[in-house]
Amino acid sequence: MSYSYLVRPSRNLTGEASVPGDKSISHRALIISSIAEGTSIITGLLESEDCMNTISILRELGVSINKNNKGEYLIYGKGLHGLQQPNKELNCGNSGTCMRLLTGLLSAQNFNSTLIGDNSLSSRPMGRVKEPLELMGANIVLTNEETSPIKIIKSDKIGGIRYAMPVDSAQVKSAILFASLYADKKSTIVESNTTRNHTENLFKQYGINITCNKNTIEIVPRKELEAMKINIPSDISSAMFIIVGVLISKDSNILIKNVGINDYRIGAIEILKKMGAKIEFKNIRELSNEKIADIYVESSALQGITIPEEYVSKAIDEFPILFIAAANANGKTILNNANELKHKESDRLISMSEGLSKCGIENSVNDNGIEIVGGSFAGGEIESFSDHRVAMSFTIAGLITKNDIKINNIDNVLTSFPNFYETMKGLGLDIEKIENK
Ligand code: S3P
Numbered sequence: 393m394s395y396s397y398l399v400r401p402s403r404n405l406t407g408e409a410s411v412p413g414d415k416s417i418s419h420r421a422l423i424i425s426s427i428a429e430g431t432s433i434i435t436g437l438l439e440s441e442d443c444m445n446t447i448s449i450l451r452e453l454g455v456s457i458n459k460n461n462k463g464e465y466l467i468y469g470k471g472l473h474g475l476q477q478p479n480k481e482l483n484c485g486n487s488g489t490c491m492r493l494l495t496g497l498l499s500a501q502n503f504n505s506t507l508i509g510d511n512s513l514s515s516r517p518m519g520r521v522k523e524p525l526e527l528m529g530a531n532i533v534l535t536n537e538e539t540s541p542i543k544i545i546k547s548d549k550i551g552g553i554r555y556a557m558p559v560d561s562a563q564v565k566s567a568i569l570f571a572s573l574y575a576d577k578k579s580t581i582v583e584s585n586t587t588r589n590h591t592e593n594l595f596k597q598y599g600i601n602i603t604c605n606k607n608t609i610e611i612v613p614r615k616e617l618e619a620m621k622i623n624i625p626s627d628i629s630s631a632m633f634i635i636v637g638v639l640i641s642k643d644s645n646i647l648i649k650n651v652g653i654n655d656y657r658i659g660a661i662e663i664l665k666k667m668g669a670k671i672e673f674k675n676i677r678e679l680s681n682e683k684i685a686d687i688y689v690e691s692s693a694l695q696g697i698t699i700p701e702e703y704v705s706k707a708i709d710e711f712p713i714l715f716i717a718a719a720n721a722n723g724k725t726i727l728n729n730a731n732e733l734k735h736k737e738s739d740r741l742i743s744m745s746e747g748l749s750k751c752g753i754e755n756s757v758n759d760n761g762i763e764i765v766g767g768s769f770a771g772g773e774i775e776s777f778s779d780h781r782v783a784m785s786f787t788i789a790g791l792i793t794k795n796d797i798k799i800n801n802i803d804n805v806l807t808s809f810p811n812f813y814e815t816m817k818g819l820g821l822d823i824e825k826i827e828n829k
Contacts, residue, residue: 393829396800397783397813399790400822401771404644404691405637407819411630413438414652415808417590417682419489420566421622422446423497424594425467426455427475427573430619434465437624441807442487449482449494469619472573477503481541484509486737486780486807489563492521493591495542496567499530500550500574507542512737512778514540520559521567528553528571528579552577552613559732560705562587562656565609569595569602572611581609585705588656593681594622625652625684629709630809632660633784634819636713638689639669640720641791645690646819647674653685659706660714667694667721696723696766704730712785715744718764719753720792728761737804738777747774747786751793771795780804784812790821800828 418438423446425432437443447457454476456468470476484491484507491507495518498505508514519538526532531545552575555568565581569591572579586607595602598620601612631648638644653661653673661671670692673685694717699707704727707714711733718725733740745757752770756763771793776783783802790797802825805812817823 393827394800395802396798396826396828397787397802398824398826399787399793399797399799401793401795402641402791402820402822404641405634405646405791405819405821406644407646409634409646409648409815409819410650411626411634411648411815412440412809412811413624414627415440415442415629416489416562416588417594417624417652418443419446419487419493420591420594421624422450422467423493423570424598424617425469425619425622426450426453427472427497428469428598428617428619429471430469432467432469432619433621434467435463435623436626437465438627440810441485442490445483445485445487446490449484449490452478452480452482472614472616473502475501478505481506481508484513486510486513486804488513488516491518491540491542492563492567493570495521495532495544496525496570498544499525499528499532499547500571502546504546505544507540507544509540517735518542520561520564524553524555524564524568525571527555528568528575530571549576550574552579554580556582557584560585560587562591566591569611573600573614575613578610578612583607585702586656587705588654590654590682597622597681623680625679625682626650627808628652628657631687632710632713633788633812635664635671635687635689636717637788637791637821639664639692639694640717642691645688648687648689650684651687653683655683656706659703660710663697663699663703663707663714664694664717666697667717668692669694694721696721696725698726701729708732709781712740712744712781713788715748715762715764716785716789719748719766719769719789721766723766725764725766726761731760736779738779738782740779740782743775743777743779743782744785747782750774751789751797769793771797773798773800776801776804778804780807780809784809787816787821787823790823
């Protein structure tokens with residue numbers, strides 16, 4: 393059984409919105425508090441399928457995790473060397489963050505383990521995480537295609553590393569950082585473009601000796617970690633669906649409260665502003681070492697642009713919804729240097745291009761990017777390719793379609809934005825969930 397969304401042409405979105413906790417920070421908070429000594433308290437944790445998979449795996453590794461009646465998660469950390477050998481394969485489901493970060497952590501443990509995932513995750517590249525971890529002394533076996541299952545065989549020693557990142561990936565960087573806690577000496581990671589730095593921010597909060605200077609990160613190994621309280625802001629990647637929905641529909645404005653605005657996550661906001669979007673950060677403040685704000689957005693006339701390369705890694709998860717904005721803009725939007733989009737939950741260049749074409753939007757995919765010509769959205773029946781962000785992006789397009797739009801296979805929306813349907817309906821989208829038997 394699977395589900396589809398049917399969206400009827402809707403006019404506008406108004407009100408005050410809130411979106412669930414940040415997915416990237418939620419995974420990291422769960423993992424670090426599991427290897428701290430004592431009870432860490434997490435507020436605002438994202439309760440999505442991806443994060444629930446991380447919780448199940450940490451429980452399998454011997455960590456007790458409970459939720460109290462205030463909605464906070466209590467993580468009874470086992471200390472850096474207290475995790476236990478799992479009795480079964482560890483299932484990461486659809487989550488690349490879960491799989492890659494845990495590969496880093498598990499590479500440095502005194503036991504063997506195996507990580508598996510669903511069909512989508514089992515086809516994503518894992519050689520990128522194996523390579524640096526093996527340079528540190530880890531033993532990792534992948535399939536011939538360099539995909540999961542990831543078999544981790546315990547290693548005698550994890551050494552420090554100096555590593556220049558060949559791809560822009562916060563997941564790979566974070567895997568190295570988790571392994572570096574156990575190394576025999578300091579490690580240095582050099583990025584060509586700085587990616588989201590939530591791991592670095594959390595490590596600083598936990599008192600770990602980590603310094604970030606331009607694109608270079610240095611981390612000193614650690615003997616023990618003490619439990620902390622972590623407050624997680626709302627996820628800007630989820631907020632972005634509402635933001636673009638407001639921008640492209642008429643007479644709309646919305647305030648979205650308490651959203652994380654980490655400097656390396658706001659590329660899509662910067663791109664949209666260049667396209668003419670009226671977006672404002674209000675009440676900027678700090679929460680657990682992360683910058684947060686309330687985001688005010690109103691309907692705007694968008695103009696197509698050539699997206700500057702330096703924004704690509706900072707907007708990497710937002711391209712599906714940015715393509716919907718581009719389809720509604722005046723003129724052509726050009727994206728290059730976005731090869732990484734081929735390696736997400738689906739090949740997002742192909743999945744988005746196919747859906748846009750079905751809706752009558754002219755576009756062409758090239759080697760590492762796409763060109764989209766703004767036009768009028770007809771509607772139609774779209775495949776999500778089981779990709780949560782593709783599904784949510786075409787749902788938002790319902791605000792500007794001439795006819796109904798039906799998006800098939802929307803089940804994976806639960807991996808990142810469990811109450812997406814209720815949130816969008818509440819803001820004025822004419823949406824129905826249909827069960828396909
Ligand atoms: C993430 C990093 C990015 C992003 C993913 C979450 C993270 O992946 O696309 O959704 O939490 O570190 P890459 O590291 O593959 O770029």
